[in-house]
Amino acid sequence: MAHFEKARSLGEWFDQRLNTTGFIKVMMTEYWIPKDINFLWAMGMILAFTFKILIISGIFLLMYYKPDVDMAFDSVNYTIMQEVGYGWLFRHIHGVGASLVFLIIYIHMFTGIYYGSYKKGREMIWLSGMLLLILFSAEAFSGYMLPWGQMSYWAAYVITNIFGGIPVIGDELVVWIRGNFYVADSTLTRFFMLHVFLIPIAILGGIAFHFYTLRIPHVNNQKGEEIDFEEEANKYLTGRKKVSKVIPFWPVFMAKDVFVLSVFLFFFFYLTFYHFNFAMDPVNFDPANGLKTPAHIYPEWYFLWSYEVLRGFFFDIGGLKAADIGLVAFGFAQIIFALMPWLDKSPTVAPANQRPYFNAWFWIMIVILIILTIYGKLPPTGTNAWVGFYSSIAFILLFLALPIVTMKEAEKTASSIKPTGGKH
Amino acid sequence: MKELKIFGVITFFTLVTYWGVEPLAHSIFHPHVEPADFQFKDLEAITTTTNSDVAKGKELTSQNCIGCHSINNEGISAQVDKQTAIDNYGVFPPDLSTAGLIYESNYLANFIKHPVKAGKLEHKYDGVNKFYIMPDYSWMSNEDIHSMVAYFKSIAPTKLTNKEVFIDACGRCHNMKYDKVKADSDVTKVMGSTPPDLSMIIRSRGEHYLETFINDPQKHLKGTAMLRIGLNESAQKQVIKYLEEIGDSKKAEREAIAPYVLGFLGFMIFVSLLWKREVWSEVK
Ligand code: HEM
Helix, strand or coil: CCCCCCCCCHHHHHHHHHCHHHHHHHHHHCCEEECCCCHHHHHHHHHHHHHHHHHHHHHHHHCCCCCCCCCHHHHHHHHHHHHCCCHHHHHHHHHHHHHHHHHHHHHHHHHHHHCCCCCCCCHHHHHHHHHHHHHHHHHHHHHHHCCCEHHHHHHHHHHHHHHHHCCCCHHHHHHHHHCCCCCCHHHHHHHHHHHHHHHHHHHHHHHHHHHHHHHCCCCCCCCCCCCCHHHHHHHHHCCCCCCCCEEEHHHHHHHHHHHHHHHHHHHHHHHHHHCCCCCCCHHHHCECCCCCCCCCCCCCHHHHHHHHHHHHCCCCECCECHHHHHHHHHHHHHHHHHHHHHHCCCCCCCCHHHCHHHHHHHHHHHHHHHHHHHHHHCCCCHHHHHHHHHHHHHHHHHHHHHHHHHHHHHHHHHHHCCCCCCCC | CHHHHHHHHHHHHHHHHHHHHHHHHHHHHCCCCCCCCCCCCCCCCCCCCCCCCHHHHHHHHHHHCCCCCCEHHHCECCCCCHHHHHHHHCCCCCCCCCHHHHECHHHHHHHHHCHHHHCCCCCCCCCCCCCCCCCCCCCCCHHHHHHHHHHHHHHCCCCCCHHHHHHHHCCCCCCEHHHCECCCCCHHHHHCCCCCCCCCHHHHCHHHHHHHHHHCHHHCCCCCCCCCCCECHHHHHHHHHHHHHHHCCCHHHHHHHHHHHHHHHHHHHHHHHHHHHHHHHCCC
């Protein structure tokens, strides 16, 4: 057994047993972050914080929610919204938080793409991030079902139906997911389990893993510059803080994060109190009714772009059924972002505005995603259907073209600019 | 400053997306309709063009209406019993004590004269194969009809609570589960569609939609079985207020605490900015 002296303070007592000072150094005061970053690098901490808000508000909702098709709607809309003290506040926070988490995820993800933070050693950060995106999507989808309103029911119906398109096992798969031949009580109770237990646990694990993947490659910076972290940390620790290219996570990095977080929270609570309909669809305040199809069925805004890719193919092409093409395109859309590190053939890690071809590619992608999102909500009739069709094709072509675009760019820049770097 | 530029770009794309999935999509789902018309201009002018006689109105009412309708504040109960009425008409005909207060006068006159037309239900009841549950009184003179309206106005209370207006205007068809209001009716059988429970309707449809829907259901749901009720502006306001009291009962609380929370967060922005400046002044 190790030798223990009598501790002179409570802090020391813990330090002897848990090495708290060492832990704090490794995790906070000597965990190094590049200095040359902007507020986009605060998005990760905002996500972590918003997830915490979702967990806390979720726990309060869980105390009164009843996962039963006959009681769910009233337990949410009557018990929680009207009877429980500040129940409405927790529900609004949870609903708005679920929507905003996706806004921030998308900003975080496109920041990664813009600055090329997914390659040259950062592939695992990227993949763990994609894993989180999938988990969050599953979490949001399962949660949306719980109030058992019209949209809960019909979105569940439409989305679970998608799996029916998978060859051979499709039909059985749908029944397996629903636990019944139609969306029913068994569907609600299993999605309830997923939403409050299995997926949150997986997300916690996912976040821990995502943080761990950041350790070795470190986060990127505004110029994509390669930094010798040991040397720069040394400069910092020996007092040359101004010349050092790094800052410690605590307090310097967090000082900026807390400011960005405060601005975000102001926006968050403004929406919670005054402008929540975008996140809590009014249609979902009608109780679920399997006999009354709503005039328009659409998923939440953050799923619209991939939903539009699914339904963009609305007519049979060369013997292939429209629904099958849509399903393949949908599958493509789900996985393609994960392949970014391998589709981008250029070794350059630099912000897009310093990469001639990639810059154009990036902004075209953003515009196409927004078009898909907007048309994903509109009724797919007349010209809308064609806009959906062509933008779905454009989306797919864009990703197929990425290797060629970046290869050409690499050839072009090889002679002129240095692949990484830029002066400080 | 560079960060502000980035912030501007993100805000721009976020707002474009927001505009597309919210205002644009909603304007397509719910095309613009004309604002509520509380004069019911499509109807014949009856009350403005004739004279009235309250005593005559009282007599006509007791001859024609109380077979089906009660007038409680005159101590008159309907001759038909509740269950028979529900069996025959699907609904229990509303008590008429408050009719003079809640319905727009000229609408009321038109409803008596020709209920299907005033209620905009011609597509449901052609008067040949299918008859409306209340007979029309087009055989009466406009003056007599006006007299009945004047009579209803003379006996109406001067004020009603929001809930009372709701019960008289909507309560024969619609439930309000969260306020334990239950319509004793079997409307589905007669009308072919079920009146939804209105407990959460203020959240699902919103005030804006309700204002035009109650005033004229056909504007939003072409061909619907719900009749145009013909409430005057203040009665309709009371109904919507009631829907809000039940379906969005915490609105006042929400709006009361919002400034405190936002004020606190505004203060946090300020303090954290100072802290950031202080910490970063050492490194930059
Ligand atoms: C939803 C939960 C997520 C949390 C809590 C989270 C958290 C974080 C944190 C704290 C950082 C470091 C600081 C920063 O650069 O912001 C980070 C970096 C990063 N994350 Fe995430 N993230 C999440 C999802 C994602 C997703 C969906 C992706 C994209 C697929 C992603 C990709 C990345 C990348 C590429 C970096 C490195 C950025 C750089 O090197 O500059 N993350 N994440």
